[in-house]
Amino acid sequence: MLFCIAPICRAAKPNIVFIYTDDQAPFAVNAAGDNRFITPNIDRIFHEGAHLTNSFVTTPVCSPSRVGLIASIYGSEIGITDWINPNTEQQKGLPAELPAFPQLFQQNGYRTALFGKWHLGIQDRHHPTRFGYDQFAGIRTGGCPPKDPTIELLDGTVKKVEGYTCDIFTDHALDFIANEATNPFFLSLHFRAPHAAWLPVRPEDWEPFKDLDPEIPNPEYPNLNVELVKKRTREYLAAVKSIDRNVGRVLELLKIEGIEENTIVIFTSDHGYNLGEHGVWYKGNAIRVLTENPEMQWPNIPPQRRPNLWDTSIRVPTAIRWPGTISPGTSEDRFFSNLDWFPTLLAMAEIEVPEDVVIRGRDYTTVLKDNAKKWTNEVFLQYSMHHGAKTDMRGLRTKRWKYMIDFANPGRSELYDLKSDPNELTNLVDSESRRNRTA
Known part of the structure; x- marks a missing residue:
């Protein structure tokens, strides 16, 4: 006779809660x-x-970054190089035959769900349930307001729901956890915040910031619209707080259900964000926040735009709580990219990547378990922008150097020595040091 104590049996299949925000700057967590x-x-x-x-x-914008998460390939490999515009690109989305990591969780006995933002196609053939999620409620498109959103519900109907969007997505997540607490589950909670628009939020999320005179980066930047940056910063801070309050609700329920020790909790974002750094706002498709824009320099880039691969756009705040495997207070500086989630998440659940599935990422659990004998610290970057400007940027980021070249705008390239210039303020592309290194 086989006796089974539930927590012990479940230990072989940990639950995973994957918390994924939208537009979160790399340091936008205390x-x-x-x-x-x-x-x-x-x-x-x-x-x-x-x-x-x-x-x-x-890639520092929504849809191609999400391709990297779900399939561990570059968005350019399937023609998704910029955010998918649901109005003008209604047929664009994930190919039906593309392997996605939730499918492998599903095939290995996990209950799976995604609540929140998808942004990988609006047609039924692109639906999250076609790629391994048992349940979906949220938005297939890229956007919705922070209050009273129109969303797709679990039964597939689309309706306006009263309440704050962060709370609504979290409510679905809490119901899923409560219903599946005795089964292994993989939960994707994809907040749309802190993507604009940031307000309204619940009063308790706005209260600490409504009268704040916030510190901002580079207030002396030439022609910076300081008041606009401060206004947006206040609102952005409140949006992040609304996420945090809901993360607290999730953590509390895991504890109440008695599954906290058998649940891996991950926090990350789809890309970074600029909060006035370099005189811009937004991400890789940044818009200048200046009182006067510079003269047009590149024929494919309007003067108000500043496409970029800066660290503020490509870095994301990331943490993994893995009870019994990762010691509290661990800090790991070896490089990780969104392409690595696919093999890493599967390895956490001891699920093998099939030999016929082609992925670009690496299993980071070897680093987390200190078993990685050799780990290359570099990441290949790309952004072919076609909304608002035209670029074909390719880049390489190592621990010390970053190089970017834009094939759509000949002569536009950048080189930064991140050791002496971590904020990427001095482009060395035409300097003597660059010529010596590339000779």
């Missing part, structure tokens, strides 16, 4: 180094697990 942010619940994940201090995405 525990990641920016004390402007009030994030006590997210901080717990950072403090109780591993903070991945060199976590990157290969």
Whole structure:
């Protein structure tokens, strides 16, 4: 006779809660180094697990970055190089035959769900349930307001739901956890915040910031619209706090259900964000926040735009809480990219990647378990922008250097020595040091 104590049996198949935000700057968590942010619940994940201090995405906008997450390939490999515009690109999305990591969880006995933002195609053939999710509620498109959103519900109907969007997505996640607490599950909670628009949020999320005069980066930047940057910063801080409050709800339920020790909790984002750094706002498709824009320099790039592969756009705040495997307070600086999630998540559940599935990422559990004999610290970057400007940027980021070349705008290239210039303020592309290194 086989006796089975539930927590022991489940230990072979840990639950995974994957918390994924939208437009979160690399330091937009208190525990990641920016004390402007009030994030006590997210901080717990950072403090109780591993903070991945060199976590990157290969493309600094929504849809191609999400391709890297779900399929561990570059978006350019399937023609998704910029965010998918649901109005003008209605047929674009994930190919039906593309292997996705949730399918492998599903095939190995996991209950799977995604609540929140998808942004990988709006047609039924692109639906999350076609790629391994048992349940989906949220938005197939890229956008919805922060309050009273129109979303797709579990039964497939689309309707306007009263309430705050972060809370609504989290409500679905909590119901799923409560219903599946005795089964192994993989939960993707994809917040749309802190993507614009940031307000309204619940009063308690806005209260600490409504009268704040926030510190901002580079206030002396030429022609910077300081008041606009401060206004947006206040609103952005509140949006992040709304995420944090809901992360706290998730962590509390895991504890109440008695599955906290058998649940891996991950926090990360689809790409970084600029909060006034370099005189811009947004991500890799940044828009200048200046009172006067510079003259047009490149024929394919309007003067108000500043496409980029800066660290503020390609780095993301990332932490993994893995009870019994990762010691609290761990800080890991070996490079990680969004392409690595596919094999890493599967390895956490001891699920093998099939030999016929082609992926570009690496299993980072070998680093987390200190079994990686050799780990290359570099990430290949790309962004072929076609909304608002035209670029064909390719780049390489190592621990010390970053090089970017834009094939759509001949002569536009950048080189930064990140050791002496971590904020990427001095382009060395035409300097003597660059010529010596490439000779």
